[in-house]
Amino acid sequence: MNINHIKQVHFIAIGGSVMHNLALALHKRNIKVSGSDDEIYEPAAGKFKSAGLNPSIGWDVNQIKQDLDAVILGMHAKEDNPELKKAQELGLPIFSFPEFVRELSANKQRIVVGGSHGKSTITAMIMHVLKSAGKSFDYLVGAELEGFDLTVQISDAPIIIIEGDEYLASKLDPQPKFLKYDHHIGVISGIKWDHKNVFSTFEEYTKQFDLFADKTPKAGSLIYCEEDNLANIVGAKDREDVRKLPYGTHDAEINNGTTYLKTKDHGKVKINVFGKHNLQNIKAAQEICNILGITDDKFYTAIASFKGAKNRLELLAENGGIKVFKDYAHAPSKLKATVNALHHQYSPEKICIAYELHTFSSLDKEFIQEYKDTLKNADAALIYINPKNLKIEGESALNENDVKKAFNKTDIEFFDNENDLKEALISQKGKVKTFAFLSSGHFGDLNISETAQTLVQ
Template sequence: MDIKTIKSVHFIAIGGSVMHNMALALHEKGIKVSGSDDEIYEPAAGKLKNGGINAQVGWKPESINDSIDLVVLGMHAKEDNPELLKAKELGLPIYSFPEFIREWSENKQRIVVGGSHGKSTITSMIMHVLKHAGREFDYLVGAEVEGFPLTVSLSDAPVIVLEGDEYLASKLEPVAKFLKYEHHIGLISGIAWDHKNVFTTFNEYTKQFDLFADQTPKAGSLVFNEEDDLTNIVGSKEREDVRQVPYKTHEAVIKEGKTFLKTKDFGEIPVNVFGKHNLQNIAGALALLKLIGIEEKVFYDAIQSFKGAKNRLELLAENNGNIVFKDYAHSPSKVGATVDALKEQYANANLTIAYELHTFSSLNREFIKEYKGTLDKADQAFVYLNPKNLKLNDAAAFSEADIQKAFGNENIKFFEDVESLVAQVEASKTGDKNTFAFLSSGKFNQINLKELAEKLVS
């Protein structure tokens, strides 16, 4: 079918981050959109309602009928989902969202940014620079980006920039999402084991990136971080008629808590992001953008105003030598990179890290050993785990000794109630300069981080 002729789409599991943004993007194009989910949380619920989409809470197979041209199936929906079974019974076309995006972008140049860490930030940087340069493009990114009302754009632009997730596309398509896009230009930022619930071994996980790299077509390009050992092995592998574009950490200098990029032709360029991982992200974005005709001067002019993707080392409050961040660090490589970046940027400040164990992998007793050493540079390190999350994932409880052993740090303090965690964070403030960071893909049991941050810097 010609996917661009559809008039009606139903989203099963519409509450997902990409799913609800994609639904809104199609709704704005005049396509009739419906959807459902077992739960729809904010901000998705409010955005769908304000956008004019009546999303149902609960599965209602009676809402699936022949007037629907196509069904988009989210990863959250199970194989026995009643709406999915009804769609199959009626013979309706069923797509995962990456499969839909691939069909929609059939005649576009597809740029896919993959990696265990940094992919949202690199994708956001590319989007920011292209917008600054006045280029027309579509996009899909896993985080909110300043200047872009949705995280998905679907138009007639000649280029689409996609954040390529290695997680599975759907229960019907147990294939890494980034393998569905069939990129022309691909980027791999780094490889570090994640998603143990799906990729039970390190080798199985890394194989996905090898498949991604192998998928680069003749006359295509593969951009990769040569400083990451495994990524360098994958990226450097000989592939017929594929342009290999390695990159490494952009040179920079820190002056009075501010990072400046060092350039040959344009002097020192001030930027709002910091840390080795972000200097690598900048280098990756630059290397890729040069492939599609963005000149270095345009890049450096634009990158100065880039403030980062939402929840990625996001500044919450700053005052009187005290500063507070939150970060979507939810895997060992991300936690380690964030802690290192904060300690380097604010070398003379007391660093307090509060980390929430939230993902399925992080609650696995074998996988949690991957966190060893990641919190060592913090002056105070606190680990929080919501007991409700243990029950949801049918995981065994941890003791403080378990956490200390896994992280390889006997000074870590472990909490299962958020009030005690907050009290300890507040008590850790000392001297004139303090840096605080809250790291999680969860919500620390709904504590108001913005309110707490203002208190910490007061």
Template sequence: MTQNSQRIHFIAIGGSIMHSLAMCLNKAGHKVSGSDDHFYEPSKSKLKELGLLPENEGWDASRIDSSLDLVILGMHAKANNPELLKAQELGIKVLSFPEYIYEASKNKQRIVIAGSHGKTSMTAIVMHVLKDIGRDFDYMVGAQIKGFDEQVKLSDAPIIIIEGDEYLTSALDPRPKFLHYDHHIASVSGIAWDHFNVFPTLDDYVNQFELLADSSSKASTLIYCEEDNLASMIIAEKERPDVTNIPYKAHEHVVRDGITYLRLPDGEIKVEIFGYHNMQNLSGAQAILKRIGVTDDQFYKAIVTFKGAGKRMEILGKNNNTTIYTDFAHAPSKLLATTSAIKNQFPNRYLVACLELHTFSSLNKDFIEQYQNTFNNSDEAIIYINPEAAKQKGLEALTEADLRTAFNRKDIILFNDTAELNDHLMQHSWANKNLILMSSGSFGGLNLEALKQHIL
């Protein structure tokens, strides 16, 4: 990076993007410090390796003094955070991480990839192809991508690929993160109501994407999935002067013997990713790449080696009879897309699908009905809820009867104890069966490696 070295403190440094950005700036020569009230892996070990892990968890105003040039505020920190209050008292510049990313990329072409689902996979495809053809680029992505050491890169590259999140920016800024980037190209993969705690109605949620589209400056481009009704309504049905709209739909493909092939004008090519939603993601990424000069030949040469983003139908292990997947799926649209993809890829295999309800939305009785019929593609439907998760969020615990009504499925099995869930999965006979474990949490610390070894 070309800017002078600064002293930068991260409030809530343990977050996925926050710790990656901290490491990026540390490696660029800045003096970085940070704090958080709890640390999880892998960020804890990564920060410790670079000497960025604070000695103690928790907030301490004494960490903040006038020698700091900048404080970067994470979404996890509250408005009354003592370190934030001290920084404000001293007049130290405070930026959220989206604001910092924009400041660091003002002179770059900024590509923002948004949507309720698919944005991580689309971002990963774009990154994979650009790396394959040798293009220099920066990036910010919300998951670990194969072939990339970290989730954030900032350099002198002329272009940056940004996964655009619709969630709130920080305790000081209730706007969606993706509104900060002032995109040249933005994509919307699809819109399905999520984040019930901050967007209490569907209209509230959809409006965030309309704000993104409306923020498009002249000569910018909006790319959207024409198979998604809400994305089409927001982008295609509203005229924005001097903004180019580019629709896409699922790439033509065929599934044979558990393998997906893309249909091209001159034949077929085998790809590692599968599922209708991934065929949409693939086309969306291709549309973005075309807009920045990547040819179809370059795209198809690169896509055959793309294996997916971390925890997006990621293979934990497999043998000739069984494949175990992990997936970040927790919202209704993601659950439906993931289970549909695996069942369609392996129609003759019994599918055991295990979902952890972990987020505020998914644990809320007023939102849970949004999951109706989303679990229908699995042969066995299991739900795990950590009793502490609902309690910590101040929510009434969901019962098995609540879930069976909400999902419209009478045979749902509910577990509230990790050991009991583990025993249930261990007792299965796994011949000609697949298992998908879907969560943004950890199933209460379920030992996935031991489970994999037993099953396979």
């Protein structure tokens, strides 16, 4: 399917993060875009309005017409969706968004970044370096990035950089998205089971990464973190005529709260990001950029100005040595990596972590045991659960003792009210210098930006 031949596309469940960005990317190409969803929230709603698009709130079968070139089905749409049924009756081409992206990139070199953690940042780093080097490329990334107005771009560029996650493509196609792109270069940043609602066992989850690695074609490349036990096992397996490129942690040092990369030929390179996980992300990005023809000289020059992806250890506020960060740390491995990064970067200063147990897995009384010792290096640990989430997931409420026992930390403070959480954070002023909000949610109705400013005043 050539993007230059597409005239009309309809999105079912258009409000999703990638779905709305893909819709806007096609709209920029002067393709007629329609769509609908049961709800459309910010930032999607505002972006649609600015672009002059007006998707339906609620399903509207009248939008499904014979002259559509494609119908793109979001994961949120169910099998009995009336628009989907109408499209099936008309025999229209129906795609999940990863299938559609694969079709549009059929003649491109496809680089797919997978892994339980770090994939947004690695993808963003590659994009930042390629842009700095003046390379032409398309992309799909799960986080907003400075210098890019959308998280998806489809053009006539010869390569595409894709963040490929292991969530399922659609209700009609229950396979991980990263299996749908048919990568030429694949990355596995690490493997940690954190999607119990999708993959009920550890074995089923890890199998998906083995399938991903097996899809690497002959003469293709598989890049994997050899310091992650499972990624190393999956990546090191013999595959015919596949180039294996293991990577580790980039050598670095910390001086007065700033990280410097230590290089053989380029001296010390000051960077804006920090933590062992980001030093690993940099090595992964460097491996890919080298394959794409970027010299180390150009790589280090560009990576020095990389400020991180939105919500990935993002600095919200800073004043008088007090810092407040926000991170999309929604699983045990991510939480531990972020806490340890903050601890090592700003030691001996104390750190305060506000963590929201938000995802289906995190609210599961069995799975929560995976959080043991993840907050070990937090001097103050505040755990928040939105009671509405417990009701939505149908789980019996976790209590303070459940949480303390699971985290193996007796001094945890437990909250189910965001105002009480805010007061507890403010009470830490003068005791700690580094604060962090860690969640894939929103801490209820707490205004995080406003609270961050209060903490640094």
